[in-house]
Amino acid sequence: MPVLDVQHIEKHFGSTRVLEDISFSLDQGQALAIIGSSGSGKTTLLRCLNFLEKPDQGTIAVNGSVIFDAADPDTQKESEVRKKRLHFGLVFQSFNLFPQYTALKNVTLAKELLAQERPDFKQNKKQILDEIEAEGRTLLEKMGLSERANHYPSQLSGGQQQRVAIARALALHPDILCFDEPTSALDPELTGEVLKVIRSLAEQKTTMIIVTHEMAFARDVADQVIFMDGGVIVEQGPARDVIERPKEERTRQFLSRYAQG
Numbered sequence: 036m037p038v039l040d041v042q043h044i045e046k047h048f049g050s051t052r053v054l055e056d057i058s059f060s061l062d063q064g065q066a067l068a069i070i071g072s073s074g075s076g077k078t079t080l081l082r083c084l085n086f087l088e089k090p091d092q093g094t095i096a097v098n099g100s101v102i103f104d105a106a107d108p109d110t111q112k113e114s115e116v117r118k119k120r121l122h123f124g125l126v127f128q129s130f131n132l133f134p135q136y137t138a139l140k141n142v143t144l145a146k147e148l149l150a151q152e153r154p155d156f157k158q159n160k161k162q163i164l165d166e167i168e169a170e171g172r173t174l175l176e177k178m179g180l181s182e183r184a185n186h187y188p189s190q191l192s193g194g195q196q197q198r199v200a201i202a203r204a205l206a207l208h209p210d211i212l213c214f215d216e217p218t219s220a221l222d223p224e225l226t227g228e229v230l231k232v233i234r235s236l237a238e239q240k241t242t243m244i245i246v247t248h249e250m251a252f253a254r255d256v257a258d259q260v261i262f263m264d265g266g267v268i269v270e271q272g273p274a275r276d277v278i279e280r281p282k283e284e285r286t287r288q289f290l291s292r293y294a295q296g
Contacts, residue, residue, distance in 0.1 A: 036098070036099050037060035037061055037062050037063075038061055038062060038063045038097065038098055038210055038211065038242055039060060039061040039084075039095075039096070039097055039210070039211055039242075040060045040094075040095075040096040040097075040099075041057060041058060041059050041060070041084070041093070041094075041095055041096075042058050042093055042094045042095075042096075043056050043057070043058055043092055043093040043094070044056075044057040044058070044080070044083060044090045044092065044093035044094075044095070045057070045090060045091050045092035045093055046076075046079055046083055046088060046090050046091055047091050052266055053076050053079045053266050054076045054079055054080060054083070054090070054266050054267075055266045055267050056267065057076075057080060057093070057267070057268060058093075058268070059261060059268065059271060061211065061242065061244065061259075062242075063240075063242055064240035064241075064242055065242060065243075065258040065259060066237045066241075066242075066243045066244075066245060066256055066257045066258050066259075067243065067244045067245070067257060067258065067259045067260070067261065068245045068246075068247055068252075068253035068256070068257035068259070068260045068261070068274060069244065069245070069246045069247075069260075069261045069263060070246075070247065070248070070250065070253060070260060070261070070262050070263070070278075070289075071262055071263035071264055071289065072264065072289060075263040075264050075265060075266065076263050076265075076266040076267075077215075077216075077246045077263055078215055078216075078246060080263075081125065081213050081215050081244065081246060083095075084123055084211075084213065084244070085120055085123045085125050085213065086103070086116050086119055086120055089111065090103065090105055091105060092105045093105055097122045097210055097211075098210065102119045102122065103119070121207055121209065122209060122210045122211065123209050123210070123211050123212075123213055124204030124205060124207060124209035124211070124212045124213065125204060125213045125215065126197070126200050126201050126204050126212070126213065126214045126215065126217050127200065127215055128215055128216050128217065128219050128220050129220050130188070130193070130196040130197055130199075130200050130220070131200065132188040132196055132199060132200060132203075133188075134187065134188050134189060135187075136187070137184065137185050137186060137187055138175060138180060138183050138184055138185070138186055138187075138188070138191065138195075138199045139168070139171050139172065139175060139184040139185065141188070141199055141200075141203055142171040142174055142175060142199060142202045142203045142206050143167050143168055143170075143171040143206065144203075145203070145206065145207060146167050146170075146171075146206050146207060147164065147167055149207075150163050150164070150167060170206065171184075171202070171206060172184060174202040174205055174206060175199070175202055177202070178198040178199070178201060178202050178232060179198065179228075179232075180195060180198055180199065180202070183195060183199075192225060193220060193221045193222065193225050194221055194225035194226075194228040194229055197217055197218075197220075197221065197229045198228070198229065198232055201217075201229075201232055201233075201236075210242060211242050211243065211244060212236070212241055212242065212243045212244075213243070213244045213245075213246075214233065214243065214244070214245045214246060214247070215246050216246050216247060216248065217229055217233065217245070217247070218230060218247070218249060219248065226249075230249065230252050233245065233252075233256065234252075234255075234256050237256045237257075245257065248293070250278055250290070250293055253274060253278060254274050254275055254278040254279065255274075256274075257274040258273070258274060259271065259272065259273060259274060260272065260273075260274045260277040260278060261277075262277060262281070262283075262285075262286045262289065264285050264289065269283050269285045269286055270282060270283045270285075270286045278290065
């Protein structure tokens, strides 16, 4: 059973069809890279998975349970959206850290807020918060940022901020970790440190969806690649097959333009 099963997702903005009949699945421990030109629908797809946008058609199932069905209003209740987002950790292009909080607080904040809803929170507040802080420090250590735990975003490089964002996404133990072009806001010299972290997560069999323009990285790290163009999936398959031996002319043209650029 796939950890994620997406069937026939469509999304329209007015008369513009941004996603059309998007279907794919992802197994536990796999990394999926989504490639394509700007405007091809990649980011909109991630936003639909995270319920930042509501699909107009289709279904999304996680671990065999349908969490969204465009034909079933019961799966679209606003009161349930936050719970559904917990299945997906999202790392944005532009870090989106809270400037008034330290790196550690950025990592632990969401978990602290959720913990306040636990029936035993008041009784065990100190123990619960201490455990959350310890886990946050462990995640920052995993990102190579133990010495930056008490630094604010303005005191961190772009690469360090993005690694904090990754730790924050991991803190809630999502089923699928999603990256939306995680290196696009970074200078070239900082790109490598973020890709190194994602590569390490792939080696640890973290289930991931990575929207990226880093073709060599996608080829070497992803298990599967999807090429999107004009809101549709043009080609999907094993990473090396799609990037080195594409079957579709549109895929070949895209990869040729990218190589020339």
